[in-house]
Amino acid sequence: MFIFIIFICAVKSSPPEDPIKCLGMVPNSNCTIKNSYGAFPDRSTCRAAKAVYPTSEAELISAVANATISKTKMKVATRYSHSIPKLVCPDGDDGILISTKYLNHVLEVDVSAMTMTVESGVTLRQVIDEAAKAKLALPYGPYWWGLTVGGMLGTGAHGSSLWGDEGYAKVRVLEAGNPELDAAKVSLGVLGVISQVTLQLQPLFKRSVTYMTRNDSNLGEEAASFGRLHEFADFMWYPSQKRVVYRIDDRVSSNTSGNGLNDSPGFRSTASLVVSTLRTTEETQESLRDVDGKCINGRSTTSTLRTMAFGLTNDGILFTGYPIVGYQNRIQASGTCLDSHEDARITVCPWDSRIRGLFFHQTTFSIALSKVKNFIKDIQKLVALEPKSMCGLDLYNGILMRYVTASSAYLGKQEDALDFDITYYRSRDPLIPRLFQDILEEIEQIAVFKYNALPHWGKNRNVAFQGAIQNYKNANEFLKIKQMYDPLGLFSNTWTDQVLGLKDGLSIEKEGCALEGLCICSRDIHCAPKKGYFCQPGKVYEKARVCAKVKIPKNTATGKLS
Numbered sequence: 001m002f003i004f005i006i007f008i009c010a011v012k013s014s015p016p017e018d019p020i021k022c023l024g025m026v027p028n029s030n031c032t033i034k035n036s037y038g039a040f041p042d043r044s045t046c047r048a049a050k051a052v053y054p055t056s057e058a059e060l061i062s063a064v065a066n067a068t069i070s071k072t073k074m075k076v077a078t079r080y081s082h083s084i085p086k087l088v089c090p091d092g093d094d095g096i097l098i099s100t101k102y103l104n105h106v107l108e109v110d111v112s113a114m115t116m117t118v119e120s121g122v123t124l125r126q127v128i129d130e131a132a133k134a135k136l137a138l139p140y141g142p143y144w145w146g147l148t149v150g151g152m153l154g155t156g157a158h159g160s161s162l163w164g165d166e167g168y169a170k171v172r173v174l175e176a177g178n179p180e181l182d183a184a185k186v187s188l189g190v191l192g193v194i195s196q197v198t199l200q201l202q203p204l205f206k207r208s209v210t211y212m213t214r215n216d217s218n219l220g221e222e223a224a225s226f227g228r229l230h231e232f233a234d235f236m237w238y239p240s241q242k243r244v245v246y247r248i249d250d251r252v253s254s255n256t257s258g259n260g261l262n263d264s265p266g267f268r269s270t271a272s273l274v275v276s277t278l279r280t281t282e283e284t285q286e287s288l289r290d291v292d293g294k295c296i297n298g299r300s301t302t303s304t305l306r307t308m309a310f311g312l313t314n315d316g317i318l319f320t321g322y323p324i325v326g327y328q329n330r331i332q333a334s335g336t337c338l339d340s341h342e343d344a345r346i347t348v349c350p351w352d353s354r355i356r357g358l359f360f361h362q363t364t365f366s367i368a369l370s371k372v373k374n375f376i377k378d379i380q381k382l383v384a385l386e387p388k389s390m391c392g393l394d395l396y397n398g399i400l401m402r403y404v405t406a407s408s409a410y411l412g413k414q415e416d417a418l419d420f421d422i423t424y425y426r427s428r429d430p431l432i433p434r435l436f437q438d439i440l441e442e443i444e445q446i447a448v449f450k451y452n453a454l455p456h457w458g459k460n461r462n463v464a465f466q467g468a469i470q471n472y473k474n475a476n477e478f479l480k481i482k483q484m485y486d487p488l489g490l491f492s493n494t495w496t497d498q499v500l501g502l503k504d505g506l507s508i509e510k511e512g513c514a515l516e517g518l519c520i521c522s523r524d525i526h527c528a529p530k531k532g533y534f535c536q537p538g539k540v541y542e543k544a545r546v547c548a549k550v551k552i553p554k555n556t557a558t559g560k561l562s
């Protein structure tokens, strides 16, 4: 979630642009595709010889068949392309993008069975709206309307709950039989095209939300158990402020009065001028090394958000006090910045890459509940050593922590866990380090290597995927099914092969690579020695290797510094 101090609500925003751009003489030929943030982790451009936009399952089958006959690489692309890593790139220049933009129909709602069958390009917003019309609800899901059903399944996207039984979706993968395949639920898109999905819904219900701010002294102790107490619990944690907001959120009887609404500030249309000003402010603070300025802005962002109940209102208009009671479909997710007005120079979703707006990394991983306490304590040790080091996170509303349940999906969560979503400044110039560069690198390495965190497949920098596949006990089953479904690997690319452990090259070693999370530094040149950033051990986790600002480089004979 990304949050801003000033909001424009009256003006509608520009819809995010189509991530596919085709420049060839022949329509839909010579194409490029990017993600919604406008940059992949390695900042490369992805190309494809053509893009197809099937409007029915028959056309989808024909597109896949054509590409298969000619042994052409293909990848499924979605309306907005929200994933950060290079999942969507067909290798080379001559692949095909199959867009689900027009596979956006709800096919059937079965009220008595409480199921809904949709084409895979349907967005979460459509699912929620159509279900509510039939007095049904999707109990657990991501917080942002713009994701498609195919994309959510591709990367295992989630909301926050430990209470859900899994298996809410039956997936229909083209040319595959078993619809309940554990491989298809988190597929990274490498098994084939998901054509249709049947979702298991529940009767529409109400929930009651209260945000409570506390100090973070007991967060480590409470993090593992809080999710057992409240069905939709989550946390927003501001480590440098030593504060955490607990979300106390439960189902209530549907005769409880209240018509609350969630319109999350980070997902609202925002004036383009405001977004670019926020960015310029942060760039200036970074370049002047204005740590205190970042802390002041971080605190004021948090207090503004708290005053406005993080976008919740009691009746759709005003926030008058907790608890907020409302129907699931009005509370579970939001995304009013998807609504359209054509001109991106006026208003946008805050991360829109058409303007010089926000630009950030997202490090997002889940840690088994049994290990969460120690992980949180490690972060608190870093804060004790460098109290202001995490002020920058507060500009993006701190660390969002959500519960995820163990799944039978081969590439899903292996046990009940807490997911940490960390958003932080990324320089437009890949060779310029951030303030407290080392601290977030250390947190990333603590998570991945000390606590065997599982990466969110749709977010992250390369480092988070290093060795990750070894943490999935059924990874080999997944690979067998992939081999069976797609023996030629037409739906795979270099990136998916790398994260699945089939190819080397996940770590890209070059000048400045550690600054962007493309590598873990092993030499100073991987950092920014000319700017005073050298490859150093971690402060809490000695085995970490991070780019730290060192005032006077130590004796080069140690071998640590070159």
Ligand SMILES: Cc1cc2nc3c(=O)[nH]c(=O)nc-3n(C[C@H](O)[C@H](O)[C@H](O)COP(=O)(O)OP(=O)(O)OC[C@H]3O[C@@H](n4cnc5c(N)ncnc54)[C@H](O)[C@@H]3O)c2cc1C
Pocket (backbone or CB within 6 Å): 036, 075, 076, 077, 078, 079, 080, 081, 082, 083, 084, 087, 088, 100, 120, 121, 141, 142, 143, 144, 146, 147, 148, 149, 150, 151, 152, 153, 154, 155, 156, 157, 158, 159, 188, 189, 190, 192, 193, 194, 195, 456, 458, 459
């Ligand atoms: C603003 C924002 C908010 C977010 N909020 C959350 C959140 O609350 N919780 C969370 O877990 N994640 C969240 N994410 C991350 C997001 O869930 C994942 O990146 C998700 O995969 C993106 O979905 P998409 O529809 O854009 O798919 P894409 O990113 O376009 O695709 C993801 C993968 O799925 C494959 N795929 C897509 N459709 C099909 C299909 N029909 N058949 C086969 N393969 C397919 C693609 O080829 C690709 O490999 C958020 C991301 C953004 C940008």
Ligand SMILES: *[C@@H]1O[C@H](CO)[C@@H](O)[C@H](O)[C@H]1NC(C)=O
Pocket (backbone or CB within 6 Å): 023, 024, 025, 030
């Ligand atoms: C494809 O587009 C690129 C610019 O993006 C151009 O340089 C190239 O010549 C084009 N190729 C073809 C075959 O049209």
Ligand SMILES: *[C@@H]1O[C@H](CO)[C@@H](O)[C@H](O)[C@H]1NC(C)=O
Pocket (backbone or CB within 6 Å): 052, 059, 062, 063, 066
């Ligand atoms: C598949 O190929 C056939 C024959 O070349 C063509 O008519 C059809 O339009 C193609 N389908 C798609 C979706 O590209």
Ligand SMILES: *[C@@H]1O[C@H](CO)[C@@H](O)[C@H](O)[C@H]1NC(C)=O
Pocket (backbone or CB within 6 Å): 214, 215, 216, 217
């Ligand atoms: C944190 O809050 C608890 C009560 O919730 C209190 O007992 C404790 O003293 C507080 N700690 C700090 C450091 O303020």
Ligand SMILES: *[C@@H]1O[C@H](CO)[C@@H](O)[C@H](O)[C@H]1NC(C)=O
Pocket (backbone or CB within 6 Å): 253, 255, 256
């Ligand atoms: C709500 O309904 C339940 C039964 O489902 C009933 O016991 C309760 O008294 C009702 N509450 C109100 C406030 O009407």
